[in-house]
Amino acid sequence: MAGFSIRFLGCKVSHTDAHEIREALLADGHVEGGTDVAVVNSCCVTHEAVRKSRQAATRAARTHRTVYVTGCAANLAADAFAGLPQNVTVVARRSEETPAYVAGDVGALGCVQADARLDRVRAFVKIQDGCSFSCNFCVIPLVRGASRSRSAAAVLAEARRRVAQGHREIVLTGINLGCYRDRGAGYKLPRLVREVGAIPDLARLRLSSIEVNHVDAELVEALRETPAVSRHLHVPLQSGDDGVLRDMARRYSVATFLRRLQPLEDFNVTTDAIVGFPTETEAGFERTLAVVDAAGITKVHVFPYSPRPGTVTAQRDAVPPQVKKERSARLRAASDAACRARWQTKVGADDVVLVDRPGRGYGDDYSPWLVDAPVGELVRVRGAAVSEEGILAA
Ligand code: SF4
Structure with a gap:
């Protein structure tokens, strides 16, 4: 039996993949905690994500006997994890195969706990x-x-x-x-x-x-x-400029994006946007700000562009880092303001909140609420005020 810990970087798919590895280890009788095994499910969506994945693996190698690096960055053709300590194994396998591979390597004990919660x-x-x-x-x-x-x-x-x-x-x-x-x-x-x-x-x-x-x-x-x-939908926009969308090969125009979201006007729409794509001009970036506003988008996950190995734009990175940084800050500020404006509409209104951790939960449209109720409960609330973190329940 080994004691293990798992962490993931990146998106919800990475989160799910990490959980599948966790379940495979639990099913084989291993337990969470201890310093035997660490799994780092990595991300490669940006250069920064790879750097953080590598950093997580390096740290884990100091505290655990064996470290498995799984996930997207482990499958990058460019060797993102070269030179790490010998106790780190990079598992360059499809997500479907990875849990069984890691569990097999750790050593199944046959003590099945199939209903691991x-x-x-x-x-x-x-x-x-x-x-x-x-x-x-x-x-x-x-x-x-x-x-x-x-x-x-x-x-x-x-x-x-x-x-x-x-x-x-x-x-x-x-x-x-x-x-x-x-x-x-x-x-x-x-x-x-x-x-x-x-x-x-x-x-x-x-x-x-x-x-x-x-x-x-x-x-x-x-x-x-x-x-x-x-009443929530996450729909990646990436850019609000038709020229940039074309250069990204995104398969839609701004007009299509806005038209398709029209029937979901009451939904809380969140998005991803890349800032500083090689052909993004200042005017193009401002069109992104305008589309975020026109579509009624609240939370924007902002990704400063970084060229990824093996992609069509791998050799292109025309926008200076300082400009990317400044545009990212402007887009995040617009997103923060849009979130607060939506939260403000909940003051005096009723909602049903699913409490997912102590003191916090999400309303029907995935707006964050600060509420004092047991974790796992669905509670009826009325908005009293808005704070930096979400809507305060009365
Ligand atoms: S839709 Fe485009 S951005 Fe999304 S995973 Fe596929 S290739 Fe990447």
């Missing part, structure tokens, strides 16, 4: 992995491969198991969720949303992220007609 209110259920789009800046298809989906039966079984374990919220997770297909059983994402959303005792259902091209009438209907679905 994740002590969280929210469960991330992976439905799809990989991406067959080829955005010019993106390294993800290179490290995760082409899009493939889990069977609907497997997804539904896992979702039911998570709810039975006590999870109140499920987040359907994938790299490009709209590509979800189980052709044999006749499922696309909208049907899956309806059926997961119908699981008794599930309080909340969300999608981790969805490309705007996939926000069509069928999906909008499924989101609207499934009571468990949270």
Whole structure:
């Protein structure tokens, strides 16, 4: 039996992958804690993400006997982890194979604990992995491969198991969720949303992220007609400038982005934006600010552009670091102001909050609330005021 710890860097898919490794280790009888094994599920979405992954692996190598580096950065062709101490193993494998590989390497003891519960209110259920789009800046298809989906039966079984374990919220997770297909059983994402959303005792259902091209009438209907679905959608914009979108090979224009989100006007829309793409001018950046405003977007995850190895724009990085920094700060400030403006509309209004950690939770549209109630409870609240951290419940 080994004592292990796991950490992840990056997105919700990385989080889900880390949980799958954790479950594989628990199922083999290993226990959390101790200094035998550390797993670092890495990220390579930016140069900075790789640097932090490497730093996490270096730190873990000082405190643990064996360290496994898994995930996206471990699969980068460029050797991001060269020169690390000998107790670090880089596992350059697909996410589907990694948990069994790590568990096998740590050494299964045959002491099965198949119902290992994740002590969280929210469960991330992976439905799809990989991406067959080829955005010019993106390294993800290179490290995760082409899009493939889990069977609907497997997804539904896992979702039911998570709810039975006590999870109140499920987040359907994938790299490009709209590509979800189980052709044999006749499922696309909208049907899956309806059926997961119908699981008794599930309080909340969300999608981790969805490309705007996939926000069509069928999906909008499924989101609207499934009571468990949270009024929140994360839709990557990346840029509000048509020229930059074209240069990124993003497959939509600003007009399409705005039109597709129109039927979801009451949803809390959050996004990702890349700042300082090689062809982004000051005017182009200002168009991004304008589109964030026009689309009613609140939280923007801002990524200063960094060239990734093996991508179309790998050799291009025309915008100076200082300009990227300054534009990132402006976009984050706009995002903060938009969040606060939305929170302000909740003052005096009622909402239902799912408490996911002591003193905090999220309302129906995934706005953050500060509320004093037991973790895991759904509580009816009224907004009293707004703070830096969210809406204060009366
Ligand atoms: S849609 Fe584009 S940005 Fe998203 S993972 Fe696929 S290639 Fe990368």
